[in-house]
Each structure stands twice: as structure tokens, then as C-alpha cells.
Amino acid sequence: MEKKINEAEKKLERRNFLKKLAVISVAPIAFGFLGSGEKLMGLKKWALNNGYVPKDHKWGMGIDINKCIGCGRCADACKNENNVPREPFFFRTWVERYRIYDDGEVLVDSPNGSIDGFEVLSTKKKMERSFFVPKICNHCDNPPCVQVCPVGATFKSEDGVVLVDSDYCIGCRYCIQACPYGARFLHPVTRTAEKCTFCYQRITKDKLPVCVEVCPTQARVFGELNKKASPLVRFLRMNKIGILKPSLNTEPKVFYANLDMEVK
Amino acid sequence: MEELVQHLTPILKEITGYIFPNEVELHWGILIVLYPYLTGLVAGAFILASLVKVFNVKELQPTYRIAMLTALAFLIVAPLPLLGHLGHPEKSYEIFLTPNTTSAMAMFGFVYAWYLMAVLLLEIWFDYRRDIILWASKEKGIKKWIHKIVSLFSKDISEKAIRFDKKSVKIVTIIGIPSAFLLHGYVGFIFGSIKANPWWSSVLMPIVFLFSAIVSGIALVLIIYMVVTPLRSKPIQMDCLDKLASYLFYVMIIDFSLEALDFIHRIYESEESIKILSELVSGKLFVSLVVIQLLMGMLIPLASIAATKIFKAPSELKKMVYFIAAILVEIGIFTTRWNIVIGGQLFSKSLRGLTVYKMTFFGLEGFLAAIGILILPFIILFILMRLLPPWEEARNP
Numbered sequence: 206m207e208k209k210i211n212e213a214e215k216k217l218e219r220r221n222f223l224k225k226l227a228v229i230s231v232a233p234i235a236f237g238f239l240g241s242g243e244k245l246m247g248l249k250k251w252a253l254n255n256g257y258v259p260k261d262h263k264w265g266m267g268i269d270i271n272k273c274i275g276c277g278r279c280a281d282a283c284k285n286e287n288n289v290p291r292e293p294f295f296f297r298t299w300v301e302r303y304r305i306y307d308d309g310e311v312l313v314d315s316p317n318g319s320i321d322g323f324e325v326l327s328t329k330k331k332m333e334r335s336f337f338v339p340k341i342c343n344h345c346d347n348p349p350c351v352q353v354c355p356v357g358a359t360f361k362s363e364d365g366v367v368l369v370d371s372d373y374c375i376g377c378r379y380c381i382q383a384c385p386y387g388a389r390f391l392h393p394v395t396r397t398a399e400k401c402t403f404c405y406q407r408i409t410k411d412k413l414p415v416c417v418e419v420c421p422t423q424a425r426v427f428g429e430l431n432k433k434a435s436p437l438v439r440f441l442r443m444n445k446i447g448i449l450k451p452s453l454n455t456e457p458k459v460f461y462a463n464l465d466m467e468v469k
Numbered sequence: 470m471e472e473l474v475q476h477l478t479p480i481l482k483e484i485t486g487y488i489f490p491n492e493v494e495l496h497w498g499i500l501i502v503l504y505p506y507l508t509g510l511v512a513g514a515f516i517l518a519s520l521v522k523v524f525n526v527k528e529l530q531p532t533y534r535i536a537m538l539t540a541l542a543f544l545i546v547a548p549l550p551l552l553g554h555l556g557h558p559e560k561s562y563e564i565f566l567t568p569n570t571t572s573a574m575a576m577f578g579f580v581y582a583w584y585l586m587a588v589l590l591l592e593i594w595f596d597y598r599r600d601i602i603l604w605a606s607k608e609k610g611i612k613k614w615i616h617k618i619v620s621l622f623s624k625d626i627s628e629k630a631i632r633f634d635k636k637s638v639k640i641v642t643i644i645g646i647p648s649a650f651l652l653h654g655y656v657g658f659i660f661g662s663i664k665a666n667p668w669w670s671s672v673l674m675p676i677v678f679l680f681s682a683i684v685s686g687i688a689l690v691l692i693i694y695m696v697v698t699p700l701r702s703k704p705i706q707m708d709c710l711d712k713l714a715s716y717l718f719y720v721m722i723i724d725f726s727l728e729a730l731d732f733i734h735r736i737y738e739s740e741e742s743i744k745i746l747s748e749l750v751s752g753k754l755f756v757s758l759v760v761i762q763l764l765m766g767m768l769i770p771l772a773s774i775a776a777t778k779i780f781k782a783p784s785e786l787k788k789m790v791y792f793i794a795a796i797l798v799e800i801g802i803f804t805t806r807w808n809i810v811i812g813g814q815l816f817s818k819s820l821r822g823l824t825v826y827k828m829t830f831f832g833l834e835g836f837l838a839a840i841g842i843l844i845l846p847f848i849i850l851f852i853l854m855r856l857l858p859p860w861e862e863a864r865n866p
Contacts, residue, residue, distance in 0.1 A: 376556015
């Protein structure tokens with residue numbers, strides 16, 4: 206009898222031990238899924254305090270390639286407005302020059318992101334067509350960068366703008382790898398991911414993004430996508446529109462008028 | 470900041486074609502090459518060990534515990550390169566606290582914790598428990614206490630308890646095999662799921678990672694067995710070695726077929742990216758991909774192991790061939806990781822240009838740090854082998 210009780214006790218002990226083992230191994234996993242929703246709240250509070258209601262907006266940008274003259278003022282102004290390092294390796298926006306020759310050769314360049322302008326060319330080859338293309342974060346509606354961020358530091362705000370919370374960013378650079386447009390970089394000082402925010406500090410105060418404001422030819426149009434009276438909706442109505450890398454299904458909210466097939 | 474700019478400025482001159490301005494800085498360096506290499510060794514060594522327990526491959530018994538300890542030593546080091554490369558390693562715990570459920574990388578912590586706690590440590594503990602208790606009972610001083618703590622103060626070595634241990638090892642191994650597949654398949658998914666990068670984006674990536682992991686794991690255990698056994702002045706068991714080499718050979722055939730399939734598929738589909746990728750493979754990656762990975766790391770070892778089989782080579786010659794083949798395989802798999810991680814960042818996502826990778830010598834992400842991280846698992850393995858001798862004769866009768 207005593208032996209039996211002893212055995213039963215041992216069995217119980219073993220069972221308890223295995224139970225504890227299971228709990229210990231599962232605990233950190235269960236713990237993890239509790240807190241990721243909270244991050245958006247901080248931003249929302251800040252915006253609402255400023256009298257800005259994110260869910261009332263849906264922002265986008267239109268860029269007319271025929272109007273861009275490659276002066277680079279947008280890229281320069283962006284660096285000033287957003288404290289982007291001046292070195293030629295970090296850009297929230299830049300302008301590319303395309304030169305397509307009659308033999309089919311395509312040359313693309315963007316020296317210092319266009320800030321210092323472009324060199325004049327001398328070549329005997331005959332140019333077929335040439336144009337400038339401003340580039341910027343596409344604020345994708347289906348953003349691959351947001352999908353891959355391990356800690357949810359980068360997110361799509363309710364107004365459609367893709368932002369980075371540098372307090373959460375651990376600097377793993379996965380988002381930089383996932384962005385098909387090369388629109389992200391790691392800020393060399395803060396060591397966190399950086400990108401265009403449509404000048405969030407300005408648009409939440411009824412101002413235009415600085416690149417739009419300084420553009421001398423109004424090649425860039427900023428506005429609401431869901432409001433009929435917005436200049437952006439007019440832009441989309443009046444032009445033939447293209448987006449970058451449509452096959453990747455990122456659903457960009459930056460729309461190009463007069464986009465050339467060579468632009469990627 | 471100044472250091473970074475000094476590092477990046479000369480790269481501007483070596484760029485060919487056009488790359489996006491933000492692409493001048495190459496984001497994942499040597500440490501991220503090491504990470505899949507190390508976890509691959511873990512998964513490979515574990516799967517080799519499982520063959521003994523699940524499929525009852527008796528010849529491999531002498532390498533069972535060596536393989537388990539090797540897996541543990543490398544698993545302990547595996548997160549270090551990841552931590553070292555983070556911009557903010559002090560915030561890395563966020564991956565556990567607020568993981569983004571759509572991110573493959575966020576699963577790292579959980580897959581890793583699961584594999585370490587629920588698989589490796591558990592299996593090693595159950596397998597060693599009886600021996601540790603017996604060792605502790607005969608020892609004195611600090612070693613006795615270490616063994617007592619490692620055994621978690623269990624004392625029961627009745628026949629029934631031993632039977633329970635054996636059953637547990639089997640169950641853990643059966644759970645462990647899919648876990649090992651998960652651990653490394655998932656690393657492949659991290660790269661394979663990036664649609665922005667045509668060099669990475671492939672559904673085959675997790676499977677290729679997995680089989681190359683098994684290849685590297687078997688080769689590593691073979692090397693360790695061949696180095697450690699003579700050092701202990703014991704004879705190398707030829708049937709064990711032959712079996713290891715055979716498995717290495719078969720898995721390499723699978724790995725080679727998968728990589729060939731991937732290659733042929735890419736050329737046949739000939740998508741938008743094919744031009745820049747061909748330029749990459751025939752130029753900047755030629756030495757590391759074609760010469761080292763394919764020729765040295767794959768074809769030569771395959772041919773030499775096949776030759777020992779066909780010509781029935783004498784044991785001494787076989788030993789030499791196996792050893793050299795295994796070392797070539799290790800170098801080959803390392804360059805496989807290199808070609809994936811670094812190769813995938815050498816071309817621009819504009820598909821119009823190529824850049825270069827310049828490794829620094831010093832610094833957290835430099836050459837020295839990488840060497841240190843590669844040596845560290847061997848030091849840990851040495852300590853583990855001292856604490857938990859994996860040799861047959863150390864087992865108590």
C-alpha cells in the first residue's frame with residue numbers, strides 16, 4: 206500500500222515538473238502578443254492634441270515628370286527641414302536624371318541626390334529622350350517595410366502615411382532591405398531607420414510638405430486622395446498616371462504623370 | 470558618423486551603373502553572413518544526432534553526443550552576430566515584448582527560445598541525466614556541485630526513471646526534427662520572402678537553406694570527430710566515418726539539385742532582373758559563387774567522396790579524403806551564405822548598377838569580430854566536452 210502511494214506521489218511529482226517545464230517554455234511567447242497595439246496610441250494622442258484627426262485624411266502625392274527641371278531644391282529643402290545628414294548617402298527624396306540614346310543605351314544618375322545640380326553632357330551620341338524623376342517614399346498602401354519590421358516600429362498611420370517610431374526602432378535594417386524603392390536609410394547618428402514622412406510635422410498643421418512648397422515648377426502636388434476638391438484628385442483626373450514597380454503590388458500613394466518605361 | 474562617411478566616400482568611385490543614393494551603405498555585412506551559417510550548423514548537427522535516436526542508425530552512435538553538444542555550443546553563439554549588428558542592441562528585448570506578428574524576423578526570439586529550451590537543453594538533459602547523477606556521486610568539490618546543479622538535483626536512477634528518460638529523449642527528438650527544420654527554414658524565409666530583392670525572393674530559399682544546413686552540420690561533426698578522437702588517443706571508427714561521409718554525400722546531392730533547379734528556373738523565366746543578376750554572377754560574385762561555392766565547396770567534395778566509394782579506397786586514404794572534403798564543404802557553405810547575404814546587396818534595386826562591399830578590419834561589424842564569433846563556439850564546445858564528456862567510455866556501465 207505504502208509503495209503504491211509512493212509511486213503515485215512520484216508520478217504526480219513528475220507530472221507537476223513537466224507542467225512547470227511547459228509553462229516556463231511557453232510564457233515568453235504568450236507574453237509577447239500583449240503589447241504591440243499600444244504604439245499607435247502615442248502618435249494618435251500627439252496628433253489629436255494638435256487638433257489634427259488622422260482618420261479624416263488620406264494623403265498622397267502626384268509628380269509630373271514633364272514639369273521637373275532637376276534643380277534639386279526639393280532634395281535640399283528636405284534635408285534642411287528634416288535634419289537629414291548632408292552627406293550624399295542619406296536621402297528622403299532625390300531626383301534622378303534619365304538619358305536615353307538612340308542606340309538604346311540608358312544612363313541614369315543622381316549626383317548628391319541632385320542637390321548640386323547635374324553636369325552638362327557632351328557626347329556625340331544622339332539623344333532620344335531625357336527627363337528628370339523625383340523619387341520619394343511611395344507611402345505604399347501595402348507597405349513591405351511595415352510587414353517585416355520585427356518590433357512594429359514602422360507603421361501605417363490612419364491617414365495613410367508610413368512613419369517610423371525611432372523610440373521603438375532597434376536598427377535591424379530589415380525594412381531597408383524590404384523597401385523596393387531605396388527610400389529608407391539608417392540615420393548615422395540615431396542609428397534608427399529613417400524615411401520621408403510627407404513632412405508630418407507640417408501636414409498636421411495644414412502646411413504642405415517642404416519639397417512641394419519649394420518646387421519652382423509645381424512638379425509635385427500634395428493632397429487628399431479621398432476628397433474630390435483636392436488638387437491631387439484633380440491631378441489624377443487630368444493626367445495619365447503611372448506608379449513605380451506595379452508588379453510588386455505595394456500600392457503606392459505617389460502617382461507619376463508622364464512616367465517613362467525606363468523608370469524603376 | 471565621420472567614420473561611416475570616410476568608409477562610404479571611396480565606395481562612390483567603385484559603383485558601376487546607377488544605384489539609389491541610399492544604397493551606397495551596404496546594410497547587412499559579415500555578421501549577418503555568420504548568423505545563417507551558425508544556425509545552419511546547429512540545425513544540421515541536430516538533425517544528424519536525430520538519425521541515431523529516431524532512425525536507429527547504430528553506426529553513428531559515437532557522434533550522437535558530440536553532435537548534440539556541438540549544436541548547443543553553436544546555438545549559444547548564434548544570436549551574438551544579430552545583436553552585434555543592431556543599431557540599438559539594448560532595445561533588442563522589444564522583439565519579445567512587442568513582436569510584430571507579420572514579421573518573419575520577430576519570430577526569431579520565439580523560434581530560438583523554443584529550440585534552445587524545449588528541444589536542445591531538454592534532450593541533452595534527459596540523455597545525460599543518469600550519467601550526471603552517477604558522476605556527481607563519485608566526484609568531489611566544485612565538479613560534483615556543477616554536476617549536481619546540471620542534473621537539477623534529481624537523484625532517481627531506478628530502472629523506471631531511466632526508461633522514462635529514454636522515452637523522453639525519443640519524444641523530444643521527434644519534436645526536435647521539425648523544430649530544427651523550422652529554425653533554419655525560417656532563416657531562409659527571412660531572405661526568401663523579400664519581394665523587393667530578386668536575388669533573395671524565391672520559394673526555394675528555406676529549403677535550400679535547410680539542406681545546405683544539414684550538409685554543413687554533418688561536415689562539422691565529421692571534422693570534430695576526426696580531430697577530437699586522435700587527440701584522446703582513441704581509434705577512429707571507420708564504419709561511423711563511412712556512414713557520416715555517405716550521409717554527407719547524399720544530402721549534398723539533394724542540396725546541389727535544389728540549387729541547380731533554382732539556377733535553371735531563374736535563367737528560364739528570365740525576368741526583368743536577369744540582366745543585372747547575370748552581370749553580378751559573371752563579375753563580382755564569380756570567384757565566391759562559381760569557383761568557391763560550386764567548384765570547391767560542392768563538385769570537388771562530391772567527386773572525391775564518390776571516388777572513394779567507387780575505387781574502394783583504403784581506410785587511411787579515405788580518412789584524408791573525408792577530412793579535406795568536409796573542410797571544403799564548410800568553406801563552401803560559408804560562401805553560400807556570403808553569396809546570398811552580400812550578393813543580394815551588391816546590385817541596386819533600380820536593377821541598373823552594382824556596388825561593392827568593403828569589410829572593415831576592426832569594429833563590431835569587422836573582420837576581427839567575425840573571427841571571434843566563429844572561434845567562440847569551439848571554446849564553448851571544449852568546456853561542454855569537459856563538463857559533459859560525450860565519449861562512450863565516459864558513460865557509466
